[in-house]
Amino acid sequence: MTQRTTVIYPDPETLAQAVAARTLLTIGDLLAEPGRSRVDIALTGGTDGNRVLAAMGASPLAAAVDWTRVHIWWGDERFVAADNDDRNALQARRAWLDGMVRSGTLPEGNIHEMPADDRDADEIAHADAAQTDAVLDRAAATYQRELIDELGNEPRLDIAMFGMGPDAHFASLFPDRPQVLIDDPHVLVAGVRDSPKPPPLRLTLTVPMIARSRHTWVFTSQTRKAEAVARAFAEPRNPQAPSSFADGDELLWLIDEGAASLLH
Secondary structure, three states: OOOEEEEEEOOHHHHHHHHHHHHHHHHHHHHOOOOOOOEEEEEOOHHHHHHHHHHHHHOHHHHHOOHHHEEEEEOEEEOOOOOOOOOHHHHHHHHHHHHHHHHOOOOHHHEOOOOOOOOOHHHHHHOOHHHHHHHHHHHHHHHHHHHHHHHOOOOOOOEEEEOOOOOOOEOOEOOOOHHHHOOOOOOOEEEEOOOOOOOOOEEEEOHHHHHOOOEEEEEEOOHHHHHHHHHHHHOOOEOOEHHHHOOOOEEEEEEEOOOOOOOO
């Protein structure tokens, strides 16, 4: 695994501003590389993720980015209807992305949402576990095909951003669930049927796909996450602390003083 670098900020708002600035500056640096045509970045949802997205949208640095060359992906998604407020992509669109599309700053085709659940309420209610798994598998395969179609047979993201929950999960890779142990390099996206955090159905990038990223950033804040951070740092690749599996060419943990309070 790549050696972890940890940066600690005084509070959640400063953390969000710092992650936003780092993201926008890194996108600009990547776009300036000779011969590079695009940058691919995976966003995350949750409290910290939405705070970072709001900071990115408000930052003057955003105006310096050529968004026509930036493609937006997600590290995980709640498998619900496309208009469900739980959708990470819907939250991101409302907060910022749709405004950029309307202004012509960001092409709609550059936004790569994970599939939504298009079943009706009756189908969902009467589906057994096998049927639900089949639906999730098809949705995961669809997103994997899109990654390969856009980025080639060995797709890799330039920036993969993740929050972390108080149970030390990241993406939709949860403690003691089988998805975090997927190590087949050909399985890039997986379905989750029994998420311990609602809603229960999820799609997530797998550890092998995340590990291909040029920049993998995990960020989290507040004292209630301190125990999870300590567990993730204590032992690499611990299934009870899935964020300990985070990897990439560069691995950054960006946390505030509360989240770092149990580190020695």
